[in-house]
Amino acid sequence: MLIPFECIAFLRQRFGAVLLCLAVPALGFAQALRVFVAPADAAPFGQLAGKLTPRLQQIAADTFFIPAAPSGLDSAAHTLLGHLRANAYLAASLDSLTYLNDSLATARLYLGPPMRWVRLEAAANGNQRWLEASGFREKLFTDKPLRYDVLLRLEQQLLQQAENTGYPFASVRLDSVQVLGDGGVSAQILVDPGRFFTFTDLKIAGNLRLPKSYLPQYLGLHPGSPYSHARVLRIRQRLNTLLFVETLANPTVTFAGNEARVNLFLQKKRASRFDFIIGLLPRSGASATDGRLLLTGSLSAGLLNAFNLGEHLSLELERLRPETQKLDVQAGIPYLFGLPFGLEGRLGIFRRDSTWVDAQSELGVQYLLEGGNFIQFFWENKSSSLQKIDTLAIIQSRRLPTVLDLRQNGFGLEATLNQLDYRFNPRKGWFLNLRAVAGFNSVLRNSTIEALRDPADPEFQFSSLYDAVAGRVARYRLEAQADYFIPLFVRSTLKLSMRGGGIFSEKPIYANEQYRLGGSKRLRGFDEESLFATRFVIATLEYRLLLSQNAFLSAFSDYGYLENQTDRNRFFLRPWGLGAGLNLETQAGIFGISLAVGRRDAGMAVDWRAPKFHLGYVNLF
Template structure:
């Protein structure tokens, strides 16, 4: 029950008017509870008798119950609803049981309107915060439902500004015919400030970090809205789980927030390393493999560290580094630093450095500003140096470039659960722009030199990206996920080593990792999930993509399709993922012998 509901006392407003009927109703409730003791395990049905059936028929209520106490609760809710509709003398005159059927005699009475409502002691600025003019509450004709709405707005303002026990009520009530003359007054009660956060449970997190993250500072005025937002923020953390709803403990003029947390195993490690004979250099070995390390909630302060290394071919390597520091210098923004290195056989080397500052607008929304510096270097073994004659027109695909860009991104997350999302949205959009410089190595081939002299070596480049996921609740243990991911690089002088890389487990399943190049792409995914444990599920999917690119001497477009099924199985030590997928594209037939098996085991700790 919210604090607003605790502060609204319809019976108190009209105590003198309905005292006798309420007394009769309470005696009936005692009878109900006595019968409940005698026939606890039986199911009950409810039948309401009233001469005003037309009014009753517009109300929604249950008619079958597990016990007689539930009958009583339903009758109470019906009276509250009638009060909201201005039937202020409504009451159940008699409640009795015949075997397992409850009979209730309802008297609805007249419908009253509130007129000549005076402002009383409520301040003008509070009236304005409720969305009304200062002079609104001067002999105004409003119905009771509007009074309830006004009451809610005033109480909401005060409970978010240090007065959680404020009461808004009618005073000096005069009942004439079907009209009520009254003043609207407010009793704010004790001024309450936030005190400390009381953190319990196995989830470990430092109080300073949590206070900054939840934006609940000691000695600030109490705010019920901040308490509600704190629950949503805590549920968004991947390494902690809220064991039970937040509890607010009031002591004198202080409010203590009791937070009970469980730890979630969200740090990850997986990897495999192989040692093979080096076929290119005799008497030497070749180290291959893949290592992926994610450390979450470092030092119990919410920091994150990600390291990834991959070497599946002798001349190709991938290295990723990412560090996230939340609440940097105890300010309300996070800082994120990334380094990405990609060496593609003997063709090129890409290095990308990125730094990003993020600010949490609301528990569901985040905005970020970033700067990005990318360099691409052509290695000596690239086809640029080997190209001769007409072949140079066809195979000039790589170039030395550097790009310094700036941009902004926006993120929205309304997923109901981090580990087991079954409804909600996840949306992230990003736009960036910067100056690109091409640095060709001229003089080695006249044909190559001619091509570079005919293009703009300094230009403006834009990058756009969008990711959208929507989860649909389809049953207690089932969900449907629809996802669209797209990106575009907008520049007239693009080369292969600048393009997006797609294909594999995290983009288009049914194809080799990084099988496709693209300057424009759109990947649509439909995935149905069947959960058989909290975080373990079977899934079937379809990935459909459109991608294209155009470089000075070559263009390409394709629409690959991948379908398949798999399982994600959580164990005490980690998560096992297995997916069987078949794909079709211009370069791959839809055949069993072309199917791909994506599998892996991620250790969590």
């Protein structure tokens, strides 16, 4: 095949000089282009050009007319040539260009034959493993149109495979190229891997102090492991999820010998916190005019990397309503002895009015993945003790109350995957948490209930009420949470969230082991932990306007499906809450305010006269 002298190298240099084409000069602001082609090329050219936008108009057997876009004739010519080359006419070029006036120009087009692969095979230098890993198959390049975009995609896949397995300076090219007169092309694809590199110890500039193994484990940059460019590109994002780390500059890589050293510029960031939330809620049952309000509050503190071990310690105290309090203490330390394992512990106490008290403890071992993701195996223990018993109701009904003394033990498995760009105030990414627990539940006999006597029937033994619930009963619990953030415009994001849980058992599930929903954390627009459920799903749609790194303005809607099944009844609720909030970052800390209203069930009206107002403050130190 004869190739016109006007052509220049078309394929990238690393693929070798295969075909040539002419670069089109700037063509001013002409508004139309008339294209002349050889009569033999008119039919195939017409078929291809008919798919262009704007479409070509055929005004003669070998003449076509192209309306130029507002950007001018230059754009129209490049669009035409790009379309032809993408459809295997790689030799297509404009042989001549003549301006007739300011709004019209003519061009003579050389189309050339459609190029096709006769065969593309791996070069005999051990490239086969690279090609197989990238998905290359010879049959995909045998008697197929030679499309440059497909060839370029193969090159990119090969380079990515190489640079992520220790060969950052690999190159790809076509070798032994043969071009036939009918447009057939045969060649060998050659991968030159270059020098092999492995990661060495990180170099950290700044005042950040952590165990030597922490960042290599967290970032996946283990000394001695093959260099991976993908891991290097993820460093900045993963460091952003460490709240106690501030990045001063972008990471760099130094190559020396066969080692790649990653240089990090980090300093310690204030991340320990003290915060509180105050809630003002209309009292349950209060009328719209009596003005009675219920004051709720949450006080919490957390230490993060206070001892330069990457550890965390948090304490939270909540007053959900009068005589109802909750205390939660949690602590964890990662990468014990330089290994990808961590310990996590939790202790919680909950007091519901004067009815019952829960005590729960949990101890887990985490297998830490890259980026703070983990899989955890844990043991949990929970006990619940009655504090106040309505003895008259038990005597009259001869039935146990809906709340009983309980003891639970179980083992669980939890997995967390976090791909958010910034954990505290994300704009894009996703988060997933899955949790499963299997264990046994035992009802404990209450001496007060067993000692009851019915004056009307002194022979009746109330201890017999426990016969139906005695013994250990298997309990299973499944929980999940999924968050997805979609970036909108320049400074906005849309949060889609789904969370749910369920308790499964052949025996009745008592009130003091059910999920407690409602409040500022789960199902906004309702009193704190006022809705009980054995199974639930909550969907959230929230728009956020990001004001700064830690500040945003939001509008949200929470919709839930709740099922409560006990030995006495089974009912369903479809609560809906909506509202707005503002988190404002100042030098003194982060202030938050939110207002929400709710509808308890479908068919009921939103209670606009009973809004839930929360005011919060977070101070980092």
